[in-house]
Amino acid sequence: MAQIQKPSIPKGTRDFGPAEMAGRNYIFDTIRSVFKKYGFNPLETPSMENLSTLLGKYGDEGDKLLFKILNSGDAFADVEPSLLQNSNALSLRVCEKGLRYDLTVPFARYVVQHRNDLAFPFKRYQIQPVWRADRPQKGRYREFYQCDVDVIGSNSLLNELELVQITDEVFAKLGVNVCIKINNRKVLSGLSQVIGYSDKLVDLTVAIDKIDKIGLDAVKAELAECGIDEKGISIIEPVLLLQGTTAEKLAAMKKVLAPSPVGTKGVEELEELFGYIATAGIRQDVEIDLSLARGLNYYTGAIFEVKAKDFAIGSICGGGRYDDLTGIFGLPDMSGVGISFGADRIYDVLEGLNKFPKDAIEGSKVLFSNMGSAEVAYLLPIVASLRAQGINCEIYPDVSKLKKQFDYADKKGIPYFIIAGEQEIGDGIVNLKNLATGEQKILKKEEIAAALR
């Protein structure tokens, strides 16, 4: 034992034992049930995609975080020696596949490939793991699950509303208070136009996204570093500091963005969406957050982010509208919008706030003792009959001391234990013990099922 290296799993990956799986399935089931309720259908795509499908969709930063898969066979067979100096070019030469980085891009690829078979607007949900070669830390894993809902082929902002409703309902069911933050990329574009730096949109969004973390002054410094002049910064500043009601925020933004048609469109979209939201009876907090930018390159309209109010772990959902994602794959004019629930972070939130229901583990209801072959023969038909009635139960497989069998039941959290030895067999009965109270009952075979309900 000491000689052998302890086995391990790769950095940023995890095993999920029975206890974790109970919690995870509770989350997946809850989310899935809401997705279905809104008319979304399931989709699964392969773990790996062609690298060409993935590259360039997530920005430079995202490209670096892609897990690439070495070609099978002798991948390096015909590699020119000069390539060995350039790891970037080399990796493209020897890897033609990569692990999926999110579920949205594979979804867009799927839609383009199957465009003739789909009914549009196409609504699908997808719950699968994704992989990112990030350095792991709290709430960040290299393999984690996303639960995506997307509608593609409709420009209506009712779709955005539906995503807000879904988010609202999911977190109501999970018992978590969240804040749903909404922004619009067009507003950000408009902002960059208004200050005369429409080419600096990405720098602008990256900088103002940080305002919560590093503060106004640091953001201004970063903007200046990007080459934006004082006049531009002074135009942006009041917008970043917007306070008050949604209506007040919208009015102020409208004013600033008036010179920009795109920006004005963005404000109008926000207005319309918040108009819907006001009438939809949303219970969770929903607010406009201009500092919300989101790095993913493909968003063009609404942007969503959800944070837990009572637990610090970064965002637990993110999404937005993308007008051109399918265009990259050769199908233009197909706008989509979606949101992704981060199941692993939601798990951490539920655990941190102690919000998992107590009965999440659906293990055996009763354990049957094993006191020998005659006793087992007597019990097996009873076991089978309970199972036929939908009661989870098991029989201890080895003949051993009752202490050991009791311990086993305790550890697995099985609430009842049935003892049947010579005495019981003779009388055609069974001894049912409630392990929590210690109470014991003598029951006829037919009475067992009723006693367990």
Add this chain to the structure above:
RNA sequence: GUGAUUGUAGCUCAGUUGGUUAGAGCGCCGGUUUGUGGCACCGGAGGUCGUGGGUUCGACCCCCAUCAUUCACCCCA
């Protein structure tokens, strides 16, 4: 990719200016109780102190390297 942090029993951790057989709690196994668990008491197994070098009469402790861990930044679920 950048900056830190930690690495001693299955788990959580002690280990005094470097000194002989490296400790505790929990867990595990056995016994008190050969058909009645949780409690209690008694006993036991289990570690080449992450790995590889170096300094030293002597290293868990100091130095270097390496791997792993955790956290923060970047970015994100």
